[in-house]
Amino acid sequence: MISVVLYGRNDAHGYNLHRRAALSLNCLAEVLTDPDDELLFVDYNTPDELPTFVEALADTLTDRCIDRLRVVRVPAAVHRERYAARTHLPALEPVARNVGVRRSNAANRWVLSTNTDMIFVPATTSLSEACRDLPDGFYGLPRYELPEWVWEQLPRTDPTRALSELRRLGPRISLDEPTVSDEWVRFDAPGDFQLCLREDIVAIDAFDEEMLLGWHVDSNFGRRMVIHRGSVETFEERAAGYHCNHSRIPTVYHGPATVANDLERFYVSLQTAELPEQRAGWGLADLKLDEVPLRHGIAVQLADALAEVMPASTGARSPSRAYDSAFGLTYDSAHVLAYIADSIAVSPRGTTIGYLGANAVLLKMLRRLTSELEDLRLEIATDEESVGSLAEADVLLVDLGLDVSAWEEPDVRQPEEPPRYPEELRSVLFGLERLVELERTLLARGEHPRRFVLVNSATSFTDAFVLAHLDCSHTSIHSRVRRATVKLSPASEFELVDKREMMETDIAVGSGITTTRAALAAADRLHSWNERVERPRESLRVPNGLVVDLAGISEFAAFGDDWCFPEPGGMWTAGPRIDLRLAIDGYRSGSHLLCLRITRVGAGRDASLALRMAIDDVRVAEGRLAGGPRHATLRASIPDDALERGWFDLRLELEPPASWDDDPRQLGVCVRSIALQRDDMRRVLADVGQRIRRRLRMHLVVPLRGALHRSPGSRTTRAGARRWASSRSSRAD
Numbered sequence: 179m180i181s182v183v184l185y186g187r188n189d190a191h192g193y194n195l196h197r198r199a200a201l202s203l204n205c206l207a208e209v210l211t212d213p214d215d216e217l218l219f220v221d222y223n224t225p226d227e228l229p230t231f232v233e234a235l236a237d238t239l240t241d242r243c244i245d246r247l248r249v250v251r252v253p254a255a256v257h258r259e260r261y262a263a264r265t266h267l268p269a270l271e272p273v274a275r276n277v278g279v280r281r282s283n284a285a286n287r288w289v290l291s292t293n294t295d296m297i298f299v300p301a302t303t304s305l306s307e308a309c310r311d312l313p314d315g316f317y318g319l320p321r322y323e324l325p326e327w328v329w330e331q332l333p334r335t336d337p338t339r340a341l342s343e344l345r346r347l348g349p350r351i352s353l354d355e356p357t358v359s360d361e362w363v364r365f366d367a368p369g370d371f372q373l374c375l376r377e378d379i380v381a382i383d384a385f386d387e388e389m390l391l392g393w394h395v396d397s398n399f400g401r402r403m404v405i406h407r408g409s410v411e412t413f414e415e416r417a418a419g420y421h422c423n424h425s426r427i428p429t430v431y432h433g434p435a436t437v438a439n440d441l442e443r444f445y446v447s448l449q450t451a452e453l454p455e456q457r458a459g460w461g462l463a464d465l466k467l468d469e470v471p472l473r474h475g476i477a478v479q480l481a482d483a484l485a486e487v488m489p490a491s492t493g494a495r496s497p498s499r500a501y502d503s504a505f506g507l508t509y510d511s512a513h514v515l516a517y518i519a520d521s522i523a524v525s526p527r528g529t530t531i532g533y534l535g536a537n538a539v540l541l542k543m544l545r546r547l548t549s550e551l552e553d554l555r556l557e558i559a560t561d562e563e564s565v566g567s568l569a570e571a572d573v574l575l576v577d578l579g580l581d582v583s584a585w586e587e588p589d590v591r592q593p594e595e596p597p598r599y600p601e602e603l604r605s606v607l608f609g610l611e612r613l614v615e616l617e618r619t620l621l622a623r624g625e626h627p628r629r630f631v632l633v634n635s636a637t638s639f640t641d642a643f644v645l646a647h648l649d650c651s652h653t654s655i656h657s658r659v660r661r662a663t664v665k666l667s668p669a670s671e672f673e674l675v676d677k678r679e680m681m682e683t684d685i686a687v688g689s690g691i692t693t694t695r696a697a698l699a700a701a702d703r704l705h706s707w708n709e710r711v712e713r714p715r716e717s718l719r720v721p722n723g724l725v726v727d728l729a730g731i732s733e734f735a736a737f738g739d740d741w742c743f744p745e746p747g748g749m750w751t752a753g754p755r756i757d758l759r760l761a762i763d764g765y766r767s768g769s770h771l772l773c774l775r776i777t778r779v780g781a782g783r784d785a786s787l788a789l790r791m792a793i794d795d796v797r798v799a800e801g802r803l804a805g806g807p808r809h810a811t812l813r814a815s816i817p818d819d820a821l822e823r824g825w826f827d828l829r830l831e832l833e834p835p836a837s838w839d840d841d842p843r844q845l846g847v848c849v850r851s852i853a854l855q856r857d858d859m860r861r862v863l864a865d866v867g868q869r870i871r872r873r874l875r876m877h878l879v880v881p882l883r884g885a886l887h888r889s890p891g892s893r894t895t896r897a898g899a900r901r902w903a904s905s906r907s908s909r910a911d
Contacts, residue, residue, distance in 0.1 A: 185274035255626030280461030369396025532568035535577025579634030769857035780845030781805030
């Protein structure tokens with residue numbers, strides 16, 4: 179008998195959206211009693227990575243509501259490609275309502291256009307019974323506002339009790355005051371109840387799809403329906419309509435600078451009911467839109483499907499260390515699959531998942547998962563040559579890791595040091611670069627961006643490259659999964675990361691990591707760090723008068739196990755004794771100082787660390803450094819024989835080096851830079867002393883001599899001198 183048409187999207191439109199919508203839908207279902215009655219909700223332009231609005235609140239809907247409810251999804255791509263350039267609104271009322279009307283049950287005589295914040299209290303047993311003997315026509319209903327405090331206390335999952343309470347409260351607290359308007363719409367805010375014959379909507383070509391700026395869509399429809407039908411009648415003897423007010427928070431429709439459709443064009447001057455220019459296509463007639471199954475959708479099947487494809491657990495899971503994640507190339511595929519499935523859960527039937535990666539264990543489980551779920555397809559690529567097979571994929575899964583059981587990391591001297599970047603992952607990274615290029619070609623043609631699901635992409639090997647090319651969500655270390663879309667153009671370095679992070683990857687400031695080769699160069703830097711223990715110990719060359727920034731160096735043969743891999747702030751010492759051989763470039767003559775700039779000290783803020791510095795086994799400095807962030811420069815004179823030789827061995831002894839709970843290293847000090855400077859202090863002190871003596875002679879000796887020779891009336895030169903000295907002392911005091 180009745181098709182109730184509603185629309186919305188999964189956003190936060192107005193105050194307490196999900197509560198009032200669940201209350202409204204449950205109450206609407208409660209007053210529909212005819213077998214053909216339906217609630218037809220059009221989910222318009224919900225972002226691809228989110229479930230539809232109704233799916234998001236389905237757990238608060240009654241069984242009766244779910245049985246009556248149909249959900250048609252208009253994908254975000256349709257809005258972007260057809261309408262986004264012409265409107266500021268994310269949800270278009272006339273298009274969405276027309277989608278619902280066109281796909282409503284053709285056997286139903288009546289169509290009710292309303293919203294998901296309305297509650298109708300019939301005067302009889304149901305809304306269906308109220309319409310059963312209703313004469314043909316077009317009907318409106320006054321809207322009674324429900325204050326937030328009223329509808330917030332109504333039980334959304336018990337519509338019978340909610341309706342009974344409204345039937346009692348509405349008249350009792352004087353809410354039922356009609357607000358009338360002109361003869362074309364009869365009541366104010368007419369769009370919350372516009373009941374008409376289905377054949378009449380078709381006759382006037384439905385809602386006007388030129389009205390893309392918001393407001394007056396209901397007034398336009400009402401005036402056109404009155405032109406067609408002759409009048410708008412009242413339904414208030416058969417039901418009361420209550421609107422869940424949500425004006426506590428302004429929305430895109432209710433703000434102070436509202437943009438609206440032209441009232442003069444679409445209402446005041448309107449003379450015809452029909453819209454022949456949209457007759458053939460209104461309601462996206464050319465598209466086959468998915469109807470979302472609320473009881474048997476992909477998300478409902480996922481839990482059982484995942485349990486089926488995952489290997490049985492053999493006991494407690496091994497913990498992972500947060501510190502290892504920076505260099506972690508492996509993960510437990512079974513653990514990560516559940517987080518990948520989150521993007522599959524919101525995908526419609528018929529979705530094609532494109533996988534780019536080299537993890538055979540994860541791929542095997544993905545094959546089984548897509549076969550367990552209905553109408554999902556899987557396409558596979560492993561490198562830049564094969565990414566063309568992903569051209570038709572709807573969701574792109576890019577895997578930058580390997581399963582922990584299938585790859586044995588090379589032995590390293592310390593577990594927190596970076597491993598060699600595997601060749602198979604290098605191929606995947608080149609494939610990602612090619613995939614980004616292909617996606618940008620599609621975006622340049624105006625196509626909707628595809629969803630990327632990135633696995634293990636936040637490691638030090640790849641993070642900067644990924645952030646340069648993709649807009650990413652946050653990922654926790656625990657899940658290792660983040661969602662992304664491709665940027666139209668690579669980010670510049672200053673849009674991407676700050677200068678310190680650029681130093682960490684050893685790419686010149688201002689260039690950014692925008693190519694795979696640059697990202698792999700950063701990975702090779704990590705590999706160079708590992709190889710240092712297998713190569714002969716070399717010297718760190720320090721140009722005379724220049725500063726060597728340890729955060730940015732890429733050759734590590736001078737560093738042993740007593741140093742940690744460079745961080746943005748420098749290099750930490752590890753252990754109680756640190757050795758480093760330094761070679762002097764450009765030494766000429768004269769005394770020189772060794773300068774170490776310290777940025778952090780591995781001790782608590784209330785503690786300190788003892789440090790002794792030796793050059794060629796001769797102690798040259800010692801002291802204590804307070805813990806925490808610290809900007810200090812340690813200086814020591816370099817022996818003449820070391821300067822003549824051109825190199826020397828530096829030793830730092832620290833006690834006690836510290837460690838933190840999530841970091842196994844024994845950290846001492848973080849050295850940001852090393853520099854050699856001429857030791858001109860003696861000459862400077864000599865010059866200062868000479869200037870002081872010269873000024874003293876000028877101010878004391880010369881005036882004193884003048885007093886001895888020029889004091890007028892003095893009987894003896896000594897007496898004149900005493901008077902002059904006495905006067906100078908008085909002025910000085």
